[in-house]
Amino acid sequence: MKKVFLSVILISILNSLSSQPWQPAGEKIKTSWAEKIDPANPLPEYPRPQLVREQWQNLNGLWNYAFAKQGSGMPVEFDGSILVPYPIESSLSGVQKRVGENQELWYHRTFSVPSAWKNKNVILHFGAVDWQADVWVNDVKIGRHQGGYSPFSFDITPFLQKGEQTVTVRVWDPTDRGFQPRGKQVNDPNGIWYTPVTGIWQTVWIEPVEKAYINHLKTVPNIDGGNITVLPSLENAMPSDIVEVKVLENGAVVNTGKAAAGQEVLVPVPDAKLWSPESPFLYDMEVVVLREGKTVDKVKSYFGMRKISTARDENGVVRMQLNNKDYFQFGPLDQGWWPDGLYTAPTDEALLYDIKKTKDFGFNMIRKHVKVEPARWYYHCDREGVLVWQDMPNGDQSPQWQRWNYFNGQELKRSTESEQNFRQEWKEIMDLCYSNPSVVVWVPFNEAWGQFKTEEIVEWTKNYDSSRLINPASGGNHYNTGDILDMHNYPGPVMGLYDSKRVNVLGEYGGIGLVLQEHLWEEDRNWGYVQYKNSEEATNAYVELAEELQKLIPFGYSAAVYTQTTDVEVEVNGLMTYDRKIIKLDEARIRKVNREICGSLSK
Incomplete structure (x- = not known):
């Protein structure tokens, strides 16, 4: 009786909360797409384009949330409403509050299963929840998933009841106080490190299936x-x-x-x-x-019918090939952050926009930097025609970093739990993108961030997916393994090392900074690797760096990555402002030189 009584109280509280209006929180800059969000149906597009069924039901929208001390159990009362799937720290969640490693974030909502699904099994899907998620359906705990970047699901058929259903989610995420993959998230954002993201940040949905x-x-x-x-x-x-x-x-x-x-x-x-x-x-x-x-x-x-491989050219240089032809890959470092949604693009149109602008700028590739996107992002890359290098989001600690020679130090020694979690999350990320023709390179490590057992992880990655190239450690630490040797240098391109047996790439360069008032995340902490006063100066600098890159291609570079697509928080070195409202450089000029670089190995 006590459980029934609490459920009645809970439903009453939820009904009251769900009637509260939604609006973005805070005063930070926002994209123009923020105004197009329908709180009754945010991100309504089908979330899994590579495995489509006709029937499904979106569970995005207003849920109820509460903070609770870690380990204190399910809350009796909730603090307010949150717009799912925008992370709670984001403006678009309507909350914009931090959680931290000592608290849990709880979600709750009700839903109904369509009567047309009678005698079907019902699967509950989560696009991604950062980081550790426990799920209850109708007060029965049905499972746990650990991993902030990959989809997971549960068959909830045995736990359904007549009438209305309830789903409750508990999330714990220690951000940089834990070992888990987290990308650029930190508890103290500054420089190249950004606001934490906690909880549901991709679409939640249900679908009916047969027994098999x-x-x-x-x-x-x-x-x-x-x-x-x-x-x-x-x-x-x-x-x-x-x-x-x-x-x-x-x-x-x-x-x-x-x-x-x-x-x-x-x-x-x-x-x-x-x-x-x-x-x-x-x-x-x-x-x-x-x-x-x-x-x-x-x-x-x-x-898509495509092949990514390597081969020596007539000068003995190992080149990347696309469909058995030498092909120079050139694109921006794309971090995938949004001023209003943080990890979550405000709309599908916004998600597509960055990809289309990348093509407009004359690039043919994107390096998705220490973040993983929803399945629809890779679908858009497939349709628009852009190559993708997919990073594994970094986590744990960083050992010594050596850029200009092969590593001769002590690699990071992870705990057994940390190592097992890395392998699990990396496998799930590869499973997410395994069938996308756009994804051509796996990048397990970046600049020694959490880098461990490099040769073993590269071999394990290659064995799991032999159809793609492996870039062992973008920017170092360097080992004689994998398909690619990847150098980083700011601002200008250099070739600090050359490997005659592998593909040589410039995995990061550039970072041209330009501050544009009214489009800043903060007023007084903005920075770029180099700063310029206006668009003309910044464009001239971009073209000069591109011309330096062109000179290095005959000597061995087969790909390059420019930093970066957009400004991100206090970083102002994007081709676009963080709110995507201004293209900061002369688009026609950068497109022209970019197309020349992309075509440099074509015959």
Whole structure:
């Protein structure tokens, strides 16, 4: 009776809180997309473009939240409403409060399962929750997920009841007081380190499935063999189940392949249209699970036929190749932060905007820097045609950093728990992007940030996904392993080391700073690696650095990354302001020199 009484009180409190209006919190700068958010239906787009089912229900919107002392248990009362999926420290959450390592953040909301889903299993999905999340449905704890960047889900069918359902989430995130991957988040933001992000920051949703269903697809193109392999991960499958994969081009079936459950499906794709930034052609795909000839589950997906590899050119320099041709990759360091949503773009249109502007600037690549994006971001990269280098977000501590020679010091020794967590989160991040043609390089470490067991982690990464290149440590510490040697230098390009056996890249350079009033996160702590007074000066400096880079390409550089896409908090070295309202440099001039660099290895 006590539990029932508390539930009645809780529902009363929730109904009261849910009627409270939402508005962005705080006085920080915001993007223009902040005004377009519908608090009744934020981020309404389907969240998983590579595994699509027709029926689903979005659980984004106003939830109730509470802070509680760590370990104190589920709160009886809640503090107010929060707009999910914007992190609680963000303006768009409507809260903009810090949590810290000594508190837990609790979420709660009610929802209803559509009557049309009767006799279906219901899956509860979280796009990402930073960092440790425990989930209850109808007061029954159903599971825990640890990892701030990857999706996770639970089959909640056994825990559903008649009428209204409740979901409760407890989150704990120690930020830089813990060992977990956290990227640029710190408790004391300054310089290149930014505001902490805690809790739900990607879409929450439910979908109906049959008893046996597909929960993941791994698709690998083979342009040399003229085929693709598809490995579906199935739940509750029987050995006699058959998986059928159809490849379609503009609605017409190209070919079909079949295999028993648990086996790879091989599908011929003759005379394939190849995917590239210049021609980002995508094939559609249908995957069906058959049991005794009847369809048990069906999903829609897509893929691109592309190959990333290395080869020596006529001068003996190891080059990156795209679709068996030398191809210079050039793009910005993209941190993926927003002044109003922090980790979460205010809208899907905003998420797409940065990618489209990257292409407008004349780049063909993005280095996603120590952050992971929602699945829709990689979908947009696939559609727009931009290559992606995906970093593993850094965590734990930083050992000694050596930039200009191969490392001869003592690597970081992680605890067993820290190491196991790193491997788990890195695997889940790779699973998220495994089938995206845009993703061509994995970057497990950056500048010795949390770098440990480098050779072992690189080998483990390569064994898990041999279809992509591995950049072991962007900027060092350097080991003779992986496919790439990556140098960092600010502001101008230099070649501090050269490796005759691997691809040589300039993983970071630039950092041209320009302060624009009315578009600043703070007024008095702004900085760039070099500062200029106006757009003309900054553009001239950009072009000069680009021309220096061009001179180094014949001597071995095969890719470069310019810092950076946008200003981020007190960093003012972006091509755009943090609010995305001003393009700071002359777009036509930087596009012209960027296109010359991108085409420098084309024949």
